[in-house]
Amino acid sequence: MGSVVISLDAELGWGFHDLADPPTERVEAGRRGWSVMLELFEEFDIPATWAVVGHLMLDDCDGVHADHPAPDGWFDRERTDWADREELRFGTDLVTDLLKSDTDHEFASHSFSHVLFGRPETDRELAVAELERSREIAGDWDQSIDSFVYPRNDIGHRDVLAAQGITTYRGTSPTRDGVRGLFDSAVRDQSMLVEPAVDEHGLVNVPASMFLFGFEGPARTVAESIWTDPMVKLARRGIDEAARTDGLFHMWLHPNNLTHERDDRRMRAILAHLERRRTATDLTVETMGDVACRVSGPSPVTERATASWS
Template structure:
């Protein structure tokens, strides 16, 4: 293990409507909760001064568009919902104010990429041309805002075209770890005592893979209600286990979620419990809270390669309005 002390990483897939636009029946509660959850998470992270990696869909940063994207090599019908059912739902298609709030936060969050339009990189129909277009459009929009990104989070954790990421200057991505959510995660950790820690590593393309440890909203519905009635929120218990393990081991505990997972105050309470516990453990141990870019920099430096932090050009902030 590279780390000298344990660390915790929190990453968020910030997408609003783009996370669901290709689904036949998008989940209404989550579609409508994207903006609320985004703001709630920013406020909670500021309250506990916890930096996170926010992977933002590039389209959210546009001021407007015609919904056609004629020069984009997407599959036929990819933008149908934007120019049809959601044509008048700018709140789902754009999020400049939310992105501005993120970049202006007092907490040193990492700005990362979640593609331009939530294209699934691992699908057969996503060819190299499309992957390049998604990445280049995201980078160009970020540059207009005075931003750049080192880290990349694959929509729906559908990994693919890592060579394209490497060629376009990406340093890190969130790799997918099977069986790290839902009932299976609870069983493996609580019953089989399986570790929740992961070991980031440099892959064959020179990218740092920061694998996911735990999806924080993988135990929902009736099962969650039953568990809470006889015990406690199982995801809070799992998160505490991972945080505790990171305080005593040279490993990384990588939690992740979508802002749209926070659909009610009940979900807010889950995140408050996790973040407050992380803050306490950070205060009474050597535990370090890192972003994905921090992890990549640490590992690259251990290999004799310097990493540069993601920077925001203050002079560009005037253009955000």
């Protein structure tokens, strides 16, 4: 029985705050895209793993975070350019919408402040602080964290994830993004299915198959004018392959990728196809946490909770 996973990097401004010249259009699209994706998932009853930056769940802060061991200047934009842009720094309304959704989404972590775990300057102390703060805030919302998505897919400190009770993370995709991935799949007939596996830290690595917004700009416009949206074509191919096999197809995106209505149409077309294939076959839709349970069995925490009710 094949399955499909969709994961989202839910970050608002935190996905760009360390960049010298953040992409304005995407920065401003984060809230819109978040709401659109929630509506589409509810329409098709498709659960997803939402990896949320912990800072979004705060009501307010001083912008200093003096007790956080981040590098000097890490929170500068929060105190300067975005000091009056609370809608980029906080997202309690959006997280509430996510948790209240009728669709059974998985709440996951995207770190506290979008620290890049694979960078040399991110030492163990910082990695621990990012995860501890995320877990603390999640606890304030009566949420636990089992799954983790690395900011910018920059993997590091997996031992810290394990020590903090994380059970699974999104691993690096074995396939290429954009036009190169399209060539590999359509011309070279390369599979986009991935194999989840338990790593040396006891974590379940659920690799990404495909970034849904890897073919953009003028090339996308030309392709759509003479053919079809290449990313829709590629996603359908991956979904169909999963439906034919016992494999896993894992798509991912940021809500801020939905900057225009044509992006909404892309996601609607992909989800509609996924729903059709799920209805017509034994294809299932899973979250990253579902995959981790399937691959390694229930976590000790889950087992204890089950035992306490038996």
